Amino acid sequence: MLDLSGKVAFIAGAGCVGEGWGNGRATAVLMARQGAKVFGTDRSAEALEGTSAVMELEDHRQWFPHTCDMTSAAEVEAAVQACVRRFGRIDILVNNIGGSAPGDPVSLSEEAWDDQMDLNLKTAFLGCKYVLPVMERQFEEEGVGGAIVNVSSIAHMSHQVGGRVNVAYATAKAGLGAFSRSTAIAYVRKGVRVNTVVVGMMNTPLVATRLAGQLGVDLEELVAKRNASIPMGRMGEAWDIANAVLFLASDEAGYITATQLVVDGGVTAAR
DSSP states (O other): OOOOTTOEEEEETOSOSSSSOOHHHHHHHHHHHTTOEEEEEESOHHHHHHHHHHHHHTTOOSEEEEEOOTTOHHHHHHHHHHHHHHHSOOOEEEEOOOOOOOBOTTTSOHHHHHHHHIIIIIHHHHHHHHHHHHHHHHHHHHSOOEEEEEEEEGGGTOOOTTSOOBHHHHHHHHHHHHHHHHHHHHTTTTTEEEEEEEEOOBOSHHIIIIIHHHHTOOHHHHHHHHHHTSTTSSOBOHHHHHHHHHHHHSGGGTTOOSOEEEESTTHHHHO
16 A cells, blocks of 8 residues: 555655744655655755654655755756656656745735745646656556645635735635646546645644744744644644645555645634
8 A cells, every 4th residue: 555666756845944844845755665766855954864764763764955046947947857867767756846825905015025925836837747748658658657745825715804814825825726727637548647635734843943033922822722723633743744745746646636635624614
């Protein structure tokens, strides 16, 4: 079950903003544990170093880190070419790039809006733009297609009066869902499946390093508040996301495409 032996996974956003387990790092390590050769990108070499340290500790020798700004077409194209040169193919693409900036249409600057579209939506477009031809060629030559998993957020599904407003982030993540479904149908007969994991509130290093500062609140207070707001009584962990991504990327999900898997502890249903 969920065996990735012989597969090559290209994971965009395989680093982590701090120590511990972010969604991308957990996904990269889990796929390596399942037998995949993993090519991981991040725009921060330091963020990738932490992932490399875990890979070395667990003796995953088929891991290759590559610093790349996924908003740059030239850098993404070069990264995809480097992956193919290194491993000969790409079977799995995980687009795990993203980040939220607070603001409503009046308070948000035009520059911040554009940055959010680039970070949360353009990155997935560019990843698919350069990986899809590789997967399509493999399907034509070998009859073996590929799987793409885009990582979204419940921010585009659930909003609260008096809650945090991040209109650009929510819009971009909604667009990512439409992009995934449209791409899935465009490639449904070319051997490529495309699905989306929709992430709820996770207790990852991002909460400590970025979110608490943006909101200007005490970290312990923020964690307690977020835990209390979730029907299951706790935030999720990076492994909850990694397991969902692994499933959708695996052969066991071979009849699943153009869909989304919400991993949120029941938040969107309860709201």
